[in-house]
Amino acid sequence: MRHGIIFAALFALFLSGTSAFPAQQQKKPKSPLTSAIDSTAGGFMGSAKASPVAEDGEFLRRVMLDLVGYPPSLEEVKAFMADTNVDKRSEMIDKLIASEDWADRTARLFCEGWFGNYHEVPIMITPMLDSGAKSRVMNDFVSWMKLKLNKDAPYNKEIVDAIIKARGTGTGDPAMLWKLACFSGGDDGPAIEFANRISRHFLGIRLRCAQCHDHPFDVWNQGHFYKMAAFFGRTRASGGTDVELKEVDDVESLKYSGGNYQPQFIMGQKPGKGDPWMDSLALYVTMDSPQLATATANRVWSWLFGRGLVHPVDDFNRAQTPFAGGMIGVLAKELKGSKYSIKALYRGICNSDTYQRASGNEAKMTKPSFAASWIKHLDAEQLLNSITVATGGKPTRDVNQAIGLVSPLFPADVVWCEVTPLPGNMRQALFVRNNNMIQGQISSGLGKIQGATLADKVTEMFLAVVSRKPTAAETERFVKYINGHQGAGMEDAYWTLMNTTEFLSRH
Amino acid sequence: MACNNRCIVPAVGRRDFLSFSMIGMGALAGSALPALGQDYKGTQTTPQTPAEPKKETTKAGKKCNTVIRIWLPGAPSQVETFDPKPGRPNGGKAKAIDTAAKGIQISEYMPQTAKAMKHVALLRSMNFKELAHERAALLAQIGMAQSPFSGVADMGTIVAYERGPKDLQLPYSISMGATLQPGQSLPFGGEYAPYRVLNTSNPIPDSRSPVGADRDLQRTALLSEQNKDWDSQRQQGPIGQIEKAYVKAQEVMTTPQVAAFNVGQEDAAIRAMFGNDGFSQNCLVAYRLAKVGVPFIALQTGFWDMHDACITGMEKQVPSVDAGFGGLVNALAASGLLDTTLVMIGGEFGRTPSVNGGQGRDHHEYGSWAMAGGGIRGGIAFGDSGVNGTSNKDQTTVGDVWHTVFSLCGIDPKKSYIVEGRRIAYAYKDVKGAPIRGIML
Numbered sequence: 001m002r003h004g005i006i007f008a009a010l011f012a013l014f015l016s017g018t019s020a021f022p023a024q025q026q027k028k029p030k031s032p033l034t035s036a037i038d039s040t041a042g043g044f045m046g047s048a049k050a051s052p053v054a055e056d057g058e059f060l061r062r063v064m065l066d067l068v069g070y071p072p073s074l075e076e077v078k079a080f081m082a083d084t085n086v087d088k089r090s091e092m093i094d095k096l097i098a099s100e101d102w103a104d105r106t107a108r109l110f111c112e113g114w115f116g117n118y119h120e121v122p123i124m125i126t127p128m129l130d131s132g133a134k135s136r137v138m139n140d141f142v143s144w145m146k147l148k149l150n151k152d153a154p155y156n157k158e159i160v161d162a163i164i165k166a167r168g169t170g171t172g173d174p175a176m177l178w179k180l181a182c183f184s185g186g187d188d189g190p191a192i193e194f195a196n197r198i199s200r201h202f203l204g205i206r207l208r209c210a211q212c213h214d215h216p217f218d219v220w221n222q223g224h225f226y227k228m229a230a231f232f233g234r235t236r237a238s239g240g241t242d243v244e245l246k247e248v249d250d251v252e253s254l255k256y257s258g259g260n261y262q263p264q265f266i267m268g269q270k271p272g273k274g275d276p277w278m279d280s281l282a283l284y285v286t287m288d289s290p291q292l293a294t295a296t297a298n299r300v301w302s303w304l305f306g307r308g309l310v311h312p313v314d315d316f317n318r319a320q321t322p323f324a325g326g327m328i329g330v331l332a333k334e335l336k337g338s339k340y341s342i343k344a345l346y347r348g349i350c351n352s353d354t355y356q357r358a359s360g361n362e363a364k365m366t367k368p369s370f371a372a373s374w375i376k377h378l379d380a381e382q383l384l385n386s387i388t389v390a391t392g393g394k395p396t397r398d399v400n401q402a403i404g405l406v407s408p409l410f411p412a413d414v415v416w417c418e419v420t421p422l423p424g425n426m427r428q429a430l431f432v433r434n435n436n437m438i439q440g441q442i443s444s445g446l447g448k449i450q451g452a453t454l455a456d457k458v459t460e461m462f463l464a465v466v467s468r469k470p471t472a473a474e475t476e477r478f479v480k481y482i483n484g485h486q487g488a489g490m491e492d493a494y495w496t497l498m499n500t501t502e503f504l505s506r507h
Numbered sequence: 508m509a510c511n512n513r514c515i516v517p518a519v520g521r522r523d524f525l526s527f528s529m530i531g532m533g534a535l536a537g538s539a540l541p542a543l544g545q546d547y548k549g550t551q552t553t554p555q556t557p558a559e560p561k562k563e564t565t566k567a568g569k570k571c572n573t574v575i576r577i578w579l580p581g582a583p584s585q586v587e588t589f590d591p592k593p594g595r596p597n598g599g600k601a602k603a604i605d606t607a608a609k610g611i612q613i614s615e616y617m618p619q620t621a622k623a624m625k626h627v628a629l630l631r632s633m634n635f636k637e638l639a640h641e642r643a644a645l646l647a648q649i650g651m652a653q654s655p656f657s658g659v660a661d662m663g664t665i666v667a668y669e670r671g672p673k674d675l676q677l678p679y680s681i682s683m684g685a686t687l688q689p690g691q692s693l694p695f696g697g698e699y700a701p702y703r704v705l706n707t708s709n710p711i712p713d714s715r716s717p718v719g720a721d722r723d724l725q726r727t728a729l730l731s732e733q734n735k736d737w738d739s740q741r742q743q744g745p746i747g748q749i750e751k752a753y754v755k756a757q758e759v760m761t762t763p764q765v766a767a768f769n770v771g772q773e774d775a776a777i778r779a780m781f782g783n784d785g786f787s788q789n790c791l792v793a794y795r796l797a798k799v800g801v802p803f804i805a806l807q808t809g810f811w812d813m814h815d816a817c818i819t820g821m822e823k824q825v826p827s828v829d830a831g832f833g834g835l836v837n838a839l840a841a842s843g844l845l846d847t848t849l850v851m852i853g854g855e856f857g858r859t860p861s862v863n864g865g866q867g868r869d870h871h872e873y874g875s876w877a878m879a880g881g882g883i884r885g886g887i888a889f890g891d892s893g894v895n896g897t898s899n900k901d902q903t904t905v906g907d908v909w910h911t912v913f914s915l916c917g918i919d920p921k922k923s924y925i926v927e928g929r930r931i932a933y934a935y936k937d938v939k940g941a942p943i944r945g946i947m948l
Binding site for chain 2: 359360361362363364365366372374375376377425426427428429430431433434435436439473474477478481485488492493495496497499500501502504505507
């Protein structure tokens, strides 16, 4: 029958070339990236039978949590389910990626990877600045990242390149923060920290292992590490109320622990006489190295799946076999081919069946498998916004509020390497279970639940909290409970849904 | 905080520094739950429980089952604490006083510790290989001078996991006085996550249901029923972790053990052994937590990076530490808990025997730590820094202390866990060493 529809569509097109044929009959074809992801993923289901693609509600909740950091409201879920447009998923993905909220969340995900708990950045990472300048430099950087992502600027040429070349004053170049952060890096000085960060953040390589000993799993040795550090040998920063980052030209090498190192990129390139060091390095990283695309694609993948194909995401080495064979290559090639469009990468992944698969599956998945959606803990922002939206409120973009409220629930990482989320803990459970503020929010959420019958109300409640309709058994279970608990039954039902593992995970 | 050239830590503010120094501090707990390997469904880390650990007990026949670590961030001077040099050119102004242990003198700022000295072993020739704050703090706390992966367990997590009693309903790992959440327990699962007490008068926020116990029980039953179906279709790691977190939350909500935080319930005689300030009161809480069997308790107090004005700074700050530490050892001894409770105290490294122009002391590779209880032989000064504090006999290292702790607790240091695909020994190579037999019973 599907063939029939396609045939009819083609035939109609052939006949008229007009749009007379009803649009909802024909789904847009998958993009090459999306097709390649799905065909590659097919070989990595393990022994499990593949789950079907998720239903609308589960899909919408997942894609919104991932892309904008909050789940859909009751109205949004209902509207999406009712929409008969066959391309509604890809249009939703486009709409989300085009939103300010996507750019905001994605900019902050990058910042988390680069600066650790970036909320602490104004305090932690720019030691030479006074507090006003710290906040300004940090805010400028995040706004700048957001702007670049929003307009889908090529990640290599307009983001990484600008970061590596950044110089000038704090009130001038907004990309400076990344290099300034190297000055906070601990005991070994900024050049060492620079070599560590540039290799981890942009190339996904833990070159630092080679600082003390030849890399245990790879070809890197101390020379590689210190020669990378040498690129920073001419960089100077001054602080106070403003900051200035500049390159001096009277330094010819980096002297470190008895050695004397000329700058050289780990893939071999060296600046010629008279070439500015930072500009040369920017070129090697952004244009000459295939590793930038690979590492970046892996990082984006990890944001959407909760785990990189190479994991941890900054640990590419010869002993690591990326999960799913050619998948990482597929993503990297496409990222390069799209001129480093982060949006195209998101779009390609989110439209795939692999991303959209239902989370339910009876198989016990102790190893990564594409048979079902990968389940993640909610991050702080997602948790707080889920509680707010589930009770009829509007998601907040006020990061500080989120931090103040939920940061005690997330044991902080001081980050040397990529953040790995901590498992759910007792403190989080107590908060959602018992916090008075949430109890109050439940009451107001309840006020918005409508329905002619109790069963209708239970359905609304499920849609509001877990973005799906209840099964018949669930409706019966909840109706029975509510009937048996006059007065408090509805509130208890709401509370129950908000404490389910379903609500507390991104699945 | 002025840092002179000898201080290689970047010139960050105090808060930044503390947050670095806290890494890895204080995880805690748990019990030797059976089958932790099997229990944990996560895909990235799996603790291994290979061979049954060698049963090692102290000669007193009891095994240490609680470790209390008092961390003094910034590294306090040994001269004004455990290793005074009265009358010597470098001795500063602190006098030495006699202690309950014959022949051992400590700083006059530590009278309570002096009373407890027959229980305390001093390590006066600690040799510190790391002289930068963050690396040294990491080495002491997670056994690695640099954390190469996230998810490395600290000493507390390991002790907690190996020694925690099964019937403990409080968090397995508790820290007090810390400015930042301590290290990660990832390989051991969320129930071993360190629990940081922000406010001892409300140690476990949200631990009461807002609707009362009866109604809470009813809706919790509905929740279990609802989760059962949904969860059974989803076997991935995070689901099991959330379930476990809820089990633990319910235990904490109902346990009478939470009274351990209520120091008002303690015997007047015990309370009188402690000072009234925040640190002493935290030590009193730690005493009560040890009593209910919490296996690892991390305490932190003060700021000790005294490159300037060390001489006066120590005079001001040490008495508070003394009241807490001395009080804790005395109280544990009085109630018989000291046999099975180890108390350890120290900072990142030592400070120079010489006094600089700002009346400060800089970072130094030799210094003192102290240990008491849990199978430690008290009344000993192990190691000797000589009359001027410049020579060092019978040196011990951070690694030796790790091995001593493991030995007292009956933990096999060769056991390991896997984090992000890599096997990490309980005693990582950075903390090579051997138990310090000379201070063990």
